Structures are given as structure tokens and as C-alpha cells.
Amino acid sequence: MTARIIDGKALAEQVRSQIAQRAAALAARGEQPCLAVLLVGADPASTVYVRNKVTGCEKAGIRSLRFDFPANVAPEVVMAKLAELNADPTVHGILVQLPLPPQFNESEVLEAISVDKDVDGFHAENVGRLSQSREAFIPCTPHGVMKMLESAGVPLVGAEAVVIGRSNIVGKPMAMLLTNAGATVTVCHSKTRDLAFHTRRADILVAAVGKPRLVTGDMIKPGAVVIDVGINRLTDGPDAGKLCGDVDFDSVLPVAGAITPVPGGVGPMTITMLLENTVISAERAARRKGL
Ligand code: GUN
Numbered sequence: 153m154t155a156r157i158i159d160g161k162a163l164a165e166q167v168r169s170q171i172a173q174r175a176a177a178l179a180a181r182g183e184q185p186c187l188a189v190l191l192v193g194a195d196p197a198s199t200v201y202v203r204n205k206v207t208g209c210e211k212a213g214i215r216s217l218r219f220d221f222p223a224n225v226a227p228e229v230v231m232a233k234l235a236e237l238n239a240d241p242t243v244h245g246i247l248v249q250l251p252l253p254p255q256f257n258e259s260e261v262l263e264a265i266s267v268d269k270d271v272d273g274f275h276a277e278n279v280g281r282l283s284q285s286r287e288a289f290i291p292c293t294p295h296g297v298m299k300m301l302e303s304a305g306v307p308l309v310g311a312e313a314v315v316i317g318r319s320n321i322v323g324k325p326m327a328m329l330l331t332n333a334g335a336t337v338t339v340c341h342s343k344t345r346d347l348a349f350h351t352r353r354a355d356i357l358v359a360a361v362g363k364p365r366l367v368t369g370d371m372i373k374p375g376a377v378v379i380d381v382g383i384n385r386l387t388d389g390p391d392a393g394k395l396c397g398d399v400d401f402d403s404v405l406p407v408a409g410a411i412t413p414v415p416g417g418v419g420p421m422t423i424t425m426l427l428e429n430t431v432i433s434a435e436r437a438a439r440r441k442g443l
Contacts, residue, residue: 153406155410156304158303160420163303174431183438184434185215185244185434186244187215187216187217187244188247191218192248208426227255231264241437243269245433301379310334312336312338316367322381351373353373357378365398366400369400369404376408379411382396
């Protein structure tokens with residue numbers, strides 16, 4: 153058997169065209185969606201992500217505001233900008249690119265963003281709401297994974313799901329979303345004793361640890377759905393310089409039932425969900441204003 157490829161790029165394009173229509177409808181009612189993006193320092197990966205977010209906004213008809221701060225900026229300066237953006241009724245989404253330099257307390261910064269504008273879904277209140285299955289902004293990468301599972305028609309109720317990774321950005325919210333959807337979820341991480349024991353039981357396996365090609369074909373249940381969240385740049389070997397995921401695509405392909413590629417899998421869905429959250433926030437603002 154060869155796994156079906158779940159094409160995140162094609163799905164992202166389809167969803168983005170719906171988002172662009174919603175953004176245009178809002179603009180016509182006088183509420184153009186607007187996302188503010190804050191970048192501290194010049195980490196190369198973060199710089200690329202921020203550029204892609206801004207470009208994604210432009211293409212969808214969402215206004216974007218970008219604020220760049222030097223790596224040694226005083227936290228108060230960033231906090232003052234957040235207060236200004238929170239109070240600005242024309243701004244619907246606020247995002248601080250992570251990671252932040254060491255002088256920052258990350259949770260303090262994330263909690264300084266208005267819950268209503270927290271389109272990344274990292275504010276403790278949104279995290280709590282998600283854990284209680286209440287309406288919340290859902291973190292973009294795991295939300296994108298759920299959309300991919302849905303579009304691929306993967307049954308979730310009663311499924312055995314295994315998530316590798318326990319980060320606040322992907323692993324933990326992913327586990328909550330799968331749990332809320334009725335899956336039986338196991339969360340594995342760097343201290344898990346026998347990773348393959350767990351992964352071999354998975355009907356759905358989500359790898360989000362940042363370890364190149366960690367998951368190999370012998371760790372997969374035949375027919376399983378394998379979602380690769382990893383984006384790693386290989387530093388040595390014959391493929392040096394290439395991007396690869398946390399899944400060893402070539403050895404998993406003949407065993408799995410469906411698999412996401414890297415690149416072209418989960419990546420394009422992450423920014424798509426950020427754009428959707430921004431439009432949702434703008435739609436709520438328009439409703440509040442009676443537009
Ligand atoms: N750093 C890595 N992923 C993300 C993300 O989804 N949002 C933000 N703000 N920072 C990140």
C-alpha cells in the first residue's frame with residue numbers, strides 16, 4: 153500500500169479564497185480586517201515567518217501592521233505598543249512572534265494581548281476556554297491540522313491518536329482538540345520511555361517535536377494517518393540544506409494510509425488559520441458595532 157498524500161497547499165488555497173471573500177465583505181461594510189504583527193530581534197526563521205504572515209494578509213485583503221523592535225528592546229516598550237494596539241478599534245488581531253529574547257517574560261507578554269484580539273490563541277484565557285471546549289481562538293498550527301483531518305475524512309471519534317511533542321504552541325493544544333473531537337489521546341515527548349510502543353498503536357499520529365526524520369516506517373500502524381508538523385533544515389548528510397519533517401517520509405509512505413508532506417503539508421495551513429482567526433475577530437467587531 154502507498155499512503156494517500158494530504159495536500160495542505162491545495163487545501164490552504166481553497167480556504168484562503170473563502171477568507172478573502174469574507175474579508176472583502178467586511179471591508180464593504182466598513183470594517184477592514186487588520187492584523188498587527190510584532191517581531192523582536194532578527195532571528196532568521198522568525199523573520200521568514202513574519203514576512204509570510206504579512207504577505208498572506210495582503211493576498212487575502214487583510215490590512216497588516218508590522219512592528220520591528222531591536223533584540224535588546226526594553227520589555228516596557230513592547231508592552232506599551234500592545235496597550236496601544238489593544239485600544240485601537242481598527243486592529244482585530246495582535247501577534248507577537250515567538251521566541252522572545254531572554255529579557256522578556258513570555259507569558260506576561262502573551263497575557264498583555266487583549267483576549268478578543270489574541271488570534272494566535274496563546275493567552276491563558278483562550279487556552280483555558282479551549283480546554284473546556286468553549287468558544288476560543290484556537291492556535292493556528294493544531295487548528296490547521298484539524299482542518300486537514302476533516303478535509304481528508306479521517307474519523308476521529310474513538311480513534312487512537314498519538315501526539316509527539318508537548319509544546320504550548322502545538323502539542324498541548326493539538327491533544328486538547330483531538331480529545332474534544334472524541335479521540336483517545338496519548339501525548340509523547342522527549343522523556344517517553346518507549347516511543348515506538350505508543351506510535352504503533354496510533355490510528356492518527358501527529359509529530360511535532362522538531363527532530364528530523366524521528367518517526368520511521370517500523371513505528372507506524374499499517375493504514376495510519378500521519379501528520380508531520382516538523383520543519384527542520386538538515387545540516388549534514390547527502391540532503392544537507394534541504395527541509396525535512398519529523399517523519400521519515402520515504403519509509404512511512406508504504407506503511408501509512410495517509411501522510412502530509414514537508415514542505416506543502418501542515419505549513420501552508422498555519423498561516424491560513426491565522427488569517428481566518430483575524431477575519432473571525434473582525435466579524436465579531438462588525439457585529440458589536442451593528443454593521
Ligand atoms: N513561533 C513559532 N510558531 C509561532 C506561532 O504560531 N505564533 C507565534 N506568535 N510565534 C510562533
